[in-house]
Amino acid sequence: MTSILLYIQHVDGKVLKGTLSALTAARELKGPWKADTIVGIALGPGAQSAAQEMLSYGLSSARYSEDALFQRYRAEPYARAIALAARETSASTVVALASSTGKDVLPRVAVLLDAAQASDIIGVNGDGSVRRPMYAGNIIAEVELSVPHRVVTVRSTAFAPALQEGGGSECSELSLAGDPELHEQPRFGEVVGYEISKADRPELSDASVVVSGGRALGSAENFEKVVFPLADAFGAAIGASRAAVDSGYAPNDWQVGQTGKVVAPNLYISVGISGAIQHLAGMKDSKVIVAINKDPDAPIFEIADYGLVADLFAVAPELTEKVLGLRS
């Protein structure tokens, strides 16, 4: 019996939607990688209810630990606990969402399990090879993981969230006694500060509409004055280009692109963004793309469904007004 272990990412017990996409990838891997079951592990405050919830998505069992070691995410104890859970559930594969946590922790798990890792997978082939983007999404590679233990991170935009289906009922606490080194983990340091950006809008990674602003906004004040109301009119999450983030118009975790977040909403509206390949890497799988740019030759128009060549300071507020008018 071998299984696939899903690392259940959650915030205070609320499972991230991306975890459900990771589960879909795990289900697709199950056949080609000859696994019998999919099991889960959740860590940190709220882990028990997250693990419990995931049982209704067809996991045959789930482990959790709310031990003080996991109060705050830290790569070292989390990696050891995930590896411990993998050994206890005879998992030869560990799957996680490619969030900043997933990217940070899974390679450490790979070393502990002597596994090979494929990052950010976007597809599974029948023969067990997986597809993943390289070179800012310009190239898709088909890769094989040539060792018995495997670890993958999953790009959530490429897999639909799993639906509920009957599963197991075994939700049990992970016994930390299985890894004596776990309790030495505090020597690896501690979290001393945390700056969360305001979260009164939908989460960028799973919003159905995203409005993104670029360098053309010119200042943080303009970004707030032009992009915020447009986003709020659509009930959208806000994204930004690297140039906008680097210039301090928007916080770092709004960056969309090769080295930021990857999004694929129903509607993506880019405002004053040129459409550099690194930006496109993070949004070109959106269903409908709207671009507002005053340069008719801006590369963003090569992928936009609807392009409006205009000064954003004139048309973005007008669009905000019109959409608000329709909504009221």
Added chain:
Amino acid sequence: MKILVPVKRVPDWQIKLKLLPDGSGIQTDGIKWILNTFDEIAVEEAIRLKEKGVVTEIVLVSIGPEEVRARLEYALAMGADSAILIKHDGPADSDLASRAIAEVFKKGDYSMIMLGKQAIDSDANQTAQLVAARLNLPQACFASKVVVEGGAATVTREVDGGLETIKVPLPCVVSTDLRLNEPRYAALPNLMKAKKKPFEVITLDSLGVSADVKVRVRGLSTPSARKAGRKVSSVQELVEALQNEAKVL
């Protein structure tokens, strides 16, 4: 303190990549190569730590073919002190790089390894974490600020949701994010002087590292292109299209 900075040579991100006809790789004849963007940031950060008097010696290491020498010389010209080229012509995944880097670390008396968060060719984002796990060291990945003081590094990390600051004891592994710094350019005279800096060429064999890769690339393809839509001439036309055609409003 001594710092180890692993750097990788990658195709310039400004060029349009072409696949070999059989899809076994990209066409590399005559293309321009650069130091991986994140690695240039790592080199810059190491130099700044040296300028602050925290770091005393910056050692570069790269796993790759002889041609990587030019990129290492560039980083030496920026201000690194010496370089180790681990000559290897075959495929190298993050795992292989991490095994080699870990062995180099063990041979020197290093207090920190600073890598890029991801190589912009493979976009793997693994090596720093793999190195840290192999050496059982703390990791501080996706750094946008690094302060070294009293035997510890305080690192601000770019994470989903915002910024997180962690304090980890040395030795540790740091991976750089884009906003850590803006790398300097190497001045021309320094490029000449760089050729005189210590430069060691070794093999994987000499480190006892096997050349096996765990992630085998079987073939490459280009994603299907998204086709361009149309231009609209007014906000009114846009709103109507979103309502009636795209049906997203």
